[in-house]
Amino acid sequence: MHCPFCGNEDTKVHDSRQVEEGTAVRRRRECERCLRRFTTFEKFEDSPLVVVKKEGRREEFSRSKMMAGMLRACEKRPISTEQIEEAAYAVEKILRNSNEREVSSSQVGEAVLEQLFELDEVAYIRFASVYRQFRDIQRFMEELHELIEKRGTM
Numbered sequence: 001m002h003c004p005f006c007g008n009e010d011t012k013v014h015d016s017r018q019v020e021e022g023t024a025v026r027r028r029r030e031c032e033r034c035l036r037r038f039t040t041f042e043k044f045e046d047s048p049l050v051v052v053k054k055e056g057r058r059e060e061f062s063r064s065k066m067m068a069g070m071l072r073a074c075e076k077r078p079i080s081t082e083q084i085e086e087a088a089y090a091v092e093k094i095l096r097n098s099n100e101r102e103v104s105s106s107q108v109g110e111a112v113l114e115q116l117f118e119l120d121e122v123a124y125i126r127f128a129s130v131y132r133q134f135r136d137i138q139r140f141m142e143e144l145h146e147l148i149e150k151r152g153t154m
Contacts, residue, residue, distance in 0.1 A: 003031035004038055020089045049095060050102045058102070063092055070112060073127035077120050087115035121147060 001011050008031050015028040024043040030036070049061035067088045074084055091111040095103050109131045116124040125143065134140045 001029060001040060003034060003036065005036045006031060006034040008033040019085070047101070049092075051105050051108055052102050053105050061092070061095065061103070061108075063088060066091065066108065066112065069127065069130075070116065070123075073116060073123040073130075074120065077123050079120055079123065083119060087112075087119055090115055117147075117150070121151070 002009055003011055010032040011029045012032060013027050013029055014037070017026055018024070019026045019041070020043070024041050027040045027042070029038055029040060031038075050058050051061050052058050067084065070084050070088060071081075091108070091114075094111050095108065098107075113124060113128060113131065116127050124147065125140075128134075128143050129140060132139075132143070134143070
């Protein structure tokens with residue numbers, strides 16, 4: 001494994017553990033030249049999952065793109081990266097278990113919202129405001145009222 005910082009080929013593994021219900025391995029590595037640490041993942045290769053965008057364009061599902069949106073929603077919240085990774089895995093699992101080769105971007109967005117709802121209300125609202133494209137304060141308030149109702153029934 002090449003070091004992403006200096007390109008050195010000599011890295012050593014400090015820690016390995018199974019993640020994503022045993023379907024992947026997470027490794028913490030250290031470069032023997034620059035001594036910086038980084039994380040790698042090993043995962044079996046799935047058949048491609050295609051996301052159909054609102055305008056009809058198709059693109060391969062990108063877990064890293066989805067996680068980037070989740071990370072932005074969770075910024076400055078008491079949520080660990082590990083919790084976000086687990087939520088992202090749960091979303092991907094839901095999508096892949098649908099046994100469809102193509103899923104709509106709205107299916108992805110709703111699955112992310114479901115996971116964020118369980119993690120943190122503020123992250124949920126942040127993601128919803130971008131995903132559902134709130135145009136004004138009225139729409140924002142409607143979403144807050146829905147969130148309060150959902151929390152009240154739980």
